[in-house]
Amino acid sequence: MLPVIALAIAVEGAALVCGANIRGLNSGLIRGFVFLGQMFPPDWSAFPELLGPAFDTIIIAILGTFFGTIISLGFGLAAASNVAPRWLRRLTRGMIRIERAIPEIVILLFLVAAFGLGPFGGVISLTIGCIGMLGKLFADAIEEIDPVSIEAIEALGASKFQVIYYGVLQPVIPAIISFALFRFELNIRLSVILGAVGAGGIGLELYRAFSLLDYNRGCSALIITLALVFITERLSEYLRSKVRLEGALR
Amino acid sequence: MKQPSLYTLPSVRYRRKVTVFSLIVLLTVATCIYLGFDPLMLFTEFHYVVDLAGNMLPPNFELFRSNGHVWWAILETISMAFLGTIYGGLIAFVLAFLAASNTMPAWAVRQVVRFSLSLMRVIPSLVIILVFVVAIGLGPFAGMLTLVWTTIGTFGQLFTQVIENIEPGPSEAMYAIGASRTQVIRYAILPEIFPSFIANLLYSFDINMRAALALGIFGGGGIGFELYMAMRVLRYKDALALVCFTIVLITIVEKLSDHLRKKVLGAGALK
Numbered sequence: 001m002l003p004v005i006a007l008a009i010a011v012e013g014a015a016l017v018c019g020a021n022i023r024g025l026n027s028g029l030i031r032g033f034v035f036l037g038q039m040f041p042p043d044w045s046a047f048p049e050l051l052g053p054a055f056d057t058i059i060i061a062i063l064g065t066f067f068g069t070i071i072s073l074g075f076g077l078a079a080a081s082n083v084a085p086r087w088l089r090r091l092t093r094g095m096i097r098i099e100r101a102i103p104e105i106v107i108l109l110f111l112v113a114a115f116g117l118g119p120f121g122g123v124i125s126l127t128i129g130c131i132g133m134l135g136k137l138f139a140d141a142i143e144e145i146d147p148v149s150i151e152a153i154e155a156l157g158a159s160k161f162q163v164i165y166y167g168v169l170q171p172v173i174p175a176i177i178s179f180a181l182f183r184f185e186l187n188i189r190l191s192v193i194l195g196a197v198g199a200g201g202i203g204l205e206l207y208r209a210f211s212l213l214d215y216n217r218g219c220s221a222l223i224i225t226l227a228l229v230f231i232t233e234r235l236s237e238y239l240r241s242k243v244r245l246e247g248a249l250r
Numbered sequence: 251m252k253q254p255s256l257y258t259l260p261s262v263r264y265r266r267k268v269t270v271f272s273l274i275v276l277l278t279v280a281t282c283i284y285l286g287f288d289p290l291m292l293f294t295e296f297h298y299v300v301d302l303a304g305n306m307l308p309p310n311f312e313l314f315r316s317n318g319h320v321w322w323a324i325l326e327t328i329s330m331a332f333l334g335t336i337y338g339g340l341i342a343f344v345l346a347f348l349a350a351s352n353t354m355p356a357w358a359v360r361q362v363v364r365f366s367l368s369l370m371r372v373i374p375s376l377v378i379i380l381v382f383v384v385a386i387g388l389g390p391f392a393g394m395l396t397l398v399w400t401t402i403g404t405f406g407q408l409f410t411q412v413i414e415n416i417e418p419g420p421s422e423a424m425y426a427i428g429a430s431r432t433q434v435i436r437y438a439i440l441p442e443i444f445p446s447f448i449a450n451l452l453y454s455f456d457i458n459m460r461a462a463l464a465l466g467i468f469g470g471g472g473i474g475f476e477l478y479m480a481m482r483v484l485r486y487k488d489a490l491a492l493v494c495f496t497i498v499l500i501t502i503v504e505k506l507s508d509h510l511r512k513k514v515l516g517a518g519a520l521k
Contacts, residue, residue: 007336010332011332011333011336013329014328014329014330014332014333015329015333017322017325017326017329017390018326018329018330018333018389018390018391018393018394019389019390019391020333020390020391020394024386024391025386025395028382028385028386028387028395029385031384031385031386032381032382032384032385032386035381035384035385036381056285059281059284059285060285062281063278063281063282063285063287066278067289097501098497098501100504101496101497101500101501101504102493102496102497103460103463103464104464105463105464105467105474106463106464106477106493106496109467109477109478109481109489110302110481110489113302113481113484113486114298114299114301114302115291115295115298118286119285119286119287120286120287120288120291123285123287124292189374189375192374192376193374193375193376193464196376196468197467203376206376206377206380207376207380207468210380210384218380222377225374225377226372226373229372229374230372233372
């Protein structure tokens with residue numbers, strides 16, 4: 001019984017801090033529905049001019065994922081116990097952990113402060129953002145490689161580089177691709193959000209339309225965003241199932 | 251020994267590899283040019299980063315002593331994540347029973363719930379926070395409702411899978427001795443999925459903590475908003491202090507969540 005009471009007190013306290021109450025929710029929901037009603041119909045004439053920003057958002061996500069995967073691979077190798085020396089592994093794992101604790105949006109805020117607004121900051125912050133997740137996943141995947149195969153390649157007289165290329169990288173390629181595709185899905189969403197803070201693209205259009213109270217245009221941007229997220233999710237899922245299949249056959 | 255006289259065309263596999271590789275390189279270069287993104291700018295324009303670092307260091311930790319408002323903001327962020335997890339998790343829990351094929355016999359209900367869950371997942375949190383800010387007003391309440399929304403979307407689907415993947419044996423045995431559907435859910439399914447429910451809730455709190463920070467920037471209040479304001483008025487020393495604190499906070503929450511999850515699921519269940 002005690003945990004339940006403690007939980008109830010915690011919930012009440014948190015609600016007090018947040019200013020959450022049922023009356024606010026009720027009146028808010030009514031206002032929300034009125035607001036949603038105002039959004040319709042979408043501004044059809046805005047669609048052609050919104051396609052450009054939508055394309056920018058996709059490109060930012062693709063480039064961020066691409067560069068992020070390459071850099072994370074370096075981090076993954078340096079953080080794997082069967083490749084890197086102990087001190088390097090410790091250091092890299094620590095860096096990965098710290099990166100994971102910083103949201104991409106905070107990285108973007110600093111990049112915007114340094115380099116100004118624009119897609120540059122967006123791509124770089126997505127690239128850095130990949131390290132925290134992909135670096136750890138890659139390192140774990142590399143650590144799970146059967147040591148026998150690495151020893152066999154070493155026994156053939158392969159150089160350190162050859163061992164890493166044939167013994168370490170080749171077996172984890174399916175894992176790398178499928179993790180990168182998964183991250184791409186996340187990056188599309190992040191790219192929309194980062195857009196509103198200064199990376200440009202459809203996120204900025206969305207945010208601007210809402211701030212200028214141009215809700216019909218906001219609705220158009222929303223529809224494009226939904227289509228974008230939905231299509232990339234399906235595509236990534238399909239490609240991942242294909243990679244898994246090929247990886248299993250090999 | 252190699253035989254230099256033997257001229258063969260590269261193998262099909264090799265050619266395929268080269269094609270894929272050069273296509274990727276070409277595409278990357280083309281998109282970089284289209285976007286006006288120059289990766290080398292990071293190095294040629296590095297002095298901006300140095301300037302910024304000069305402005306940020308040392309972080310102004312005095313902020314936490316002199317300004318009580320910061321602690322309130324931290325409390326707001328934690329409460330937001332906590333309530334979002336609790337309410338979102340509970341609603342997702344109920345919806346999961348309506349969406350799982352072994353607890354909900356009506357096909358139509360299942361499909362409707364599943365469709366709404368996937369619709370909730372597709373809508374980016376940016377849109378949801380914008381709508382809630384209009385409906386509720388700026389502040390942590392709007393952020394909390396956004397977290398409830400996103401938690402329902404992701405964890406509803408997760409719990410559905412958990413319920414559908416349980417061992418069918420106990421439920422079948424209970425049906426065989428004439429138990430009703432509610433009795434089966436109460437005595438066979440609930441005890442089995444409860445640990446996993448708690449574990450996922452803890453994991454969700456971990457995720458929501460990070461999301462709460464980001465939502466603050468768009469009007470969700472809390473430490474994210476403080477950070478955004480500090481950056482906007484160019485008080486970089488304060489901003490860095492907040493980021494340092496955030497890193498510590500998120501790391502603690504992650505460790506705690508991992509530790510508790512291990513306890514709930516038993517040793518070795520979580521890697």
